[in-house]
Amino acid sequence: MPAWLDEIVSEDTLLLPGHTACAGCGPAINIRHVLGGLTAAAPESKIVLVVPASCWTIIAGVFPVNAFGVSVHLTPFASAAAEASGIKAAMRLRGIEDSTVVVWGGDGSTADIGFSGVSAAAERNEDIIYVLNDNEAYMNTGVQKSGATPEGAWTTTTPAGATRTGQKKDLARIMAAHGIPYVATLALGSVPMLRDFRAKVTRAAEVEGFRFLHILGGCPPGWRYPTAQTTELARLAVESHYFPLCECDHGEWRITVRPKHPLPVGDFLETQGRFSHLAPGEIDSIQTHVDERWDALAGLETS
Numbered sequence: 001m002p003a004w005l006d007e008i009v010s011e012d013t014l015l016l017p018g019h020t021a022c023a024g025c026g027p028a029i030n031i032r033h034v035l036g037g038l039t040a041a042a043p044e045s046k047i048v049l050v051v052p053a054s055c056w057t058i059i060a061g062v063f064p065v066n067a068f069g070v071s072v073h074l075t076p077f078a079s080a081a082a083e084a085s086g087i088k089a090a091m092r093l094r095g096i097e098d099s100t101v102v103v104w105g106g107d108g109s110t111a112d113i114g115f116s117g118v119s120a121a122a123e124r125n126e127d128i129i130y131v132l133n134d135n136e137a138y139m140n141t142g143v144q145k146s147g148a149t150p151e152g153a154w155t156t157t158t159p160a161g162a163t164r165t166g167q168k169k170d171l172a173r174i175m176a177a178h179g180i181p182y183v184a185t186l187a188l189g190s191v192p193m194l195r196d197f198r199a200k201v202t203r204a205a206e207v208e209g210f211r212f213l214h215i216l217g218g219c220p221p222g223w224r225y226p227t228a229q230t231t232e233l234a235r236l237a238v239e240s241h242y243f244p245l246c247e248c249d250h251g252e253w254r255i256t257v258r259p260k261h262p263l264p265v266g267d268f269l270e271t272q273g274r275f276s277h278l279a280p281g282e283i284d285s286i287q288t289h290v291d292e293r294w295d296a297l298a299g300l301e302t303s
């Protein structure tokens with residue numbers, strides 16, 4: 001077994017078996033690789049996971065039970081980034097210099113309800129890692145539309161016939177505009193994507209200051225697809241340019257995974273019930289917006 005794979009297999013204690021995530025939960029795979037990557041990069045660093053209201057406040061468990069092998073601090077939406085800033089400062093005051101404070105916030109939390117706190121912590125350049133765990137809706141409360149829900153998607157608050165109009169907020173670019181040291185987008189759908197994912201987590205561990213990781217994770221009940229398809233959907237999201245993988249390292253933008261033969265976005269959309277009502281003209285319109293976003297991102301690349 002190659003050394004990097006060996007390392008990954010030894011990380012099974014970071015998210016413990018028996019947690020209550022749904023079958024096929026994309027974020028459950030993603031969080032394991034975030035914690036694994038951080039532990040591998042800095043084995044001595046104490047990790048504190050800060051979790052605003054979301055599926056993950058349920059999955060983490062109720063005290064004294066903890067589904068994680070690291071400390072977890074649950075918060076309301078609006079205060080997650082402020083509480084993470086305070087935890088980091090308190091650790092320093094107590095002489096614990098080597099700590100990694102990680103917010104694991106949903107898209108509802110990050111793009112909408114908690115956004116002012118996220119923006120303020122970024123503007124202060126707090127020394128924390130903020131993860132946007134993006135499953136593209138308020139899933140824990142039954143699939144309500146968030147600012148990160150994509151155009152055309154069904155949710156319980158945007159039913160067929162009145163589906164999501166407008167565009168998903170581009171949180172990576174919004175956060176990069178704060179001038180923070182590191183921003184990246186991540187998804188897990190293939191071995192090259194896994195290596196890209198882990199390299200970005202490692203880079204986030206190296207950098208000091210506010211780091212923002214935007215991670216796409218499929219939700220079988222919310223996106224309406226069979227549970228075994230989670231990684232395949234992440235692959236289609238990236239290969240269709242629906243979710244480009246990129247980073248902005250100290251102001252330098254780079255697309256990190258460039259599909260050789262980009263797929264039509266319809267190949268991604270057709271896998272999920274949340275898009276099954278779309279007419280061909282609506283898919284064409286989504287394709288136009290996907291192409292525009294890709295071109296805009298490519299235009300940001302500095303090298």
Ligand SMILES: Cc1ncc(C[n+]2csc(CCOP(=O)(O)OP(=O)(O)O)c2C)c(N)n1
Nearest residue numbers: 053054055106107108109137138139140141
């Ligand atoms: C101020 C406030 N409003 C509403 C809720 C109810 N609530 C709990 S979890 C949740 C959904 C959060 O969605 P998201 O941040 O996308 O995380 P996900 O559930 O998708 O993991 C909501 C609305 C709450 N806890 N606090």
Ligand SMILES: [Mg+2]
Nearest residue numbers: 106107137139
């Ligand atoms: Mg969500």
